[in-house]
């Protein structure tokens with residue numbers, strides 16, 4: 546059979562776009578077309594409550610349509626669609642200001658890795674539960690002594706015949722106290738070279754011996770925990786991939802995490818104010834231009850950077866469709882999170898004291914958000930691998946510079 550002509554594909558996609566637009570228009574409740582606050586984000590899980598009836602309705606409609614995870618296989622509850630259709634859904638949701646119906650580390654990180662490395666039983670159990678919002682996941686990678694040098698991790702899983710016995714702790718585990726499950730990197734062979742003695746385990750947070758201690762942060766946004774494992778019995782069925790081959794699963798998952806981070810600025814739960822818009826509201830103008838020459842120049846630099854980032858995302862997407870391997874995802878975590886930091890710094894410079902409010906009356910919501918987003922932007926250049934580590938990886942793997 547001949548492959549469909551390009552014109553037919555484009556026409557099909559245009560028809561799809563129009564169907565998506567119509568469906569969203571008919572099914573997205575008006576209240577779900579407003580910028581979302583952190584309190585209104587729905588993360589699912591055994592103990593989760595919807596923030597409103599409309600949020601519940603919107604989630605259920607999206608789930609039943611298969612659009613919570615449009616690209617995941619339909620047999621596990623996904624939409625079974627291709628990347629172009631998924632991109633159209635995302636674009637049309639953005640055009641309508643439609644909220645993300647389910648926020649989930651399971652969707653952003655674990656799911657894609659499970660689809661690649663998990664066995665059929667694991668996919669049947671966990672993928673559908675992620676899509677249905679029935680299981681909330683935490684990430685158990687970092688340890689008090691192992692962050693950037695992740696492969697030095699010490700949390701240990703001993704083979705006890707029918708189960709693993711896990712002892713140790715993980716730190717910076719986001720929202721682990723609210724999660725049902727945690728995916729963990731554990732040391733299963735202490736004698737092997739560090740990357741070769743690691744396995745990837747799925748651990749139920751309700752298992753005896755698992756506990757969490759919250760860590761409070763200055764940004765007011767992230768709720769971290771330290772998660773402890775004290776003689777936790779984990780069934781052998783919860784091993785993802787092969788024993789001692791967890792580093793491959795870990796790296797594949799990190800690619801998804803870094804892709805997410807590189808796009809965060811474009812998908813922020815808060816209303817993201819472009820600096821040029823803020824400039825018109827807060828700065829004096831002279832002859833139709835921002836009067837302050839230094840700020841004017843920084844604004845132009847930022848706009849050009851964002852344009853270049855937008856084009857690179859577009860190119861990366863086209864490369865993905867064409868099956869071309871590209872270094873861009875590796876570079877974009879660094880570029881995207883650094884640009885977000887620049888945006889936050891610029892907003893503070895533009896808004897002056899109006900950007901320094903933390904809570905209370907007398908400030909608009911975007912003004913109150915500015916300082917929190919500024920604090921959060923710093924965290925984003927650390928999470929998922931720091932900017933320095935990203936530069937090291939780019940130098941080694943992309944530019945192939947000599948190692949010192």
Ligand SMILES: Cc1cc2nc3c(=O)[nH]c(=O)nc-3n(C[C@H](O)[C@H](O)[C@H](O)COP(=O)(O)OP(=O)(O)OC[C@H]3O[C@@H](n4cnc5c(N)ncnc54)[C@H](O)[C@@H]3O)c2cc1C
Pocket residue numbers: 683684685686687688691692693694715716717718719767924925927928929930931932933934937
């Ligand atoms: C918002 C946020 C959410 C997070 N969520 C999770 C989570 O859910 N689960 C989880 O497991 N972890 C999570 N983390 C932890 C994160 O992965 C680590 O913070 C990160 O990997 C850095 O490790 P570290 O904090 O131990 O810093 P360190 O590794 O101690 O680094 C300290 C400093 O030294 C620099 N440095 C270290 N080594 C090098 C080198 N070789 N070359 C140059 N510079 C170097 C680093 O860039 C950094 O500036 C989260 C972090 C943040 C900020």
